[in-house]
Amino acid sequence: MEYTHQPVLLEECIQALCIRPDGIYVDGTLGRAGHSLEIAKRLTTGRLICIDRDMAAIDAAKVRLAPYLDRVTLVHSNFSSLADVLRQAGVEAADGMLFDLGVSSPQLDDASRGFSYMQDAPLDMRMDRDAALTAYEVVNTWSGDELRRILYEYGEERYAPAIARAIVRAREEKPVETTLELVDIIKGAMPPAALREKQHPAKRSFQAIRIAVNGELDELPPMLTSAVDNLRSGGRLAVITFHSLEDRIVKRAMQDMARGCTCPPEFPVCVCGKKPRVRLVNRKPIVSGAKELEENPRARSAKLRVAEKCAGNEL
Secondary structure: OOOOOOOOOHHHHHHHHOOOOOOEEEEOOOOOOHHHHHHHHOOOOOEEEEEEOOHHHHHHHHHHOHHHOOOEEEEEOOHHHHHHHHHHOOOOOEEEEEEEOOOOHHHHHOHHHOOOOOOOOEOOOOOOOOOOOOHHHHHHHOOHHHHHHHHHHOOOOOOHHHHHHHHHHHHHHOOOOEHHHHHHHHHHHOOHHHHOOOOOOOHHHHHHHHHHHHOHHHHHHHHHHHHHHOEEEEEEEEEEEOOHHHHHHHHHHHHHHHOOOOOOOOOOOOOOOOOOOEEEOOOOOEOOOHHHHHHOHHHHHOEEEEEEEOOOOOO
16 A cells, blocks of 8 residues: 555644654544554554554554554554553543544545545445445435435535435435445436536435445544543543544534633633633644645645643543
8 A cells, every 4th residue: 555645734733742752643534544653653662552443454553553553552542542542542531632533544445445436435434334224225224314414414414304315215216236326316316507517426425325324523522522531631632634524523522612601601610610621732723734735735724722630630
């Protein structure tokens, strides 16, 4: 496998984590190991825990991170199991954690995985190939109402009702089996003006189905809470998002954890005793510069948010 793709917001992530050579760090979304490689290079006596639900990512990382495997632990798991992963690895608390959310470039580029609306493949979209639920099942067995809901909520697709009806009609004739079959159904349900838009007409629907298959949004809030629970005081949490739904969840979770007293403003003194759990390192998200956008168009929607754990918030 050729590793020529630059990981998104790489320098910004490294700076955000404030890596110490003897620190303990977590890459909760290993992917191509681009971020992990740069973290591992900066460690001497420290340790890096790399997590990915895709076994292909773990296998590839064994090669890419080979010079640094003395300080790296590769774990085939989901970041929703973060606390268990750290406990099994003997880690009491980490100095920094990074999560690069969404589908990875290898998954998009491997047509057989069924993530792409540009190449034909069986409807799959599983990040973990051992998982039971596939895009085929979502498309062919979920009710029209449920399809409409996920297309609207997860894909922010304004033509969700029409697309859901078209999918139900099509599967009454025969199962929808491949990605390009689904693309044709989506296109057929949309008005001509929508088909002329710059964005591919199936992009939002494919995003929605992928999120549903992998339970991506449901896992985010508890993962963010668990990440902060398992940071040391002063430890950094860095999260990269690629669409507005993810970013809103991350933004709100960090803001909630950064909020202190919740007493009504008319109270003369605080009675709730609530203290901020984190400090927001950047009030606005960090985005890619012109040079990165020129080299990697996929970075155009990336947003990095960073929070630092406040003192006195250990488990």
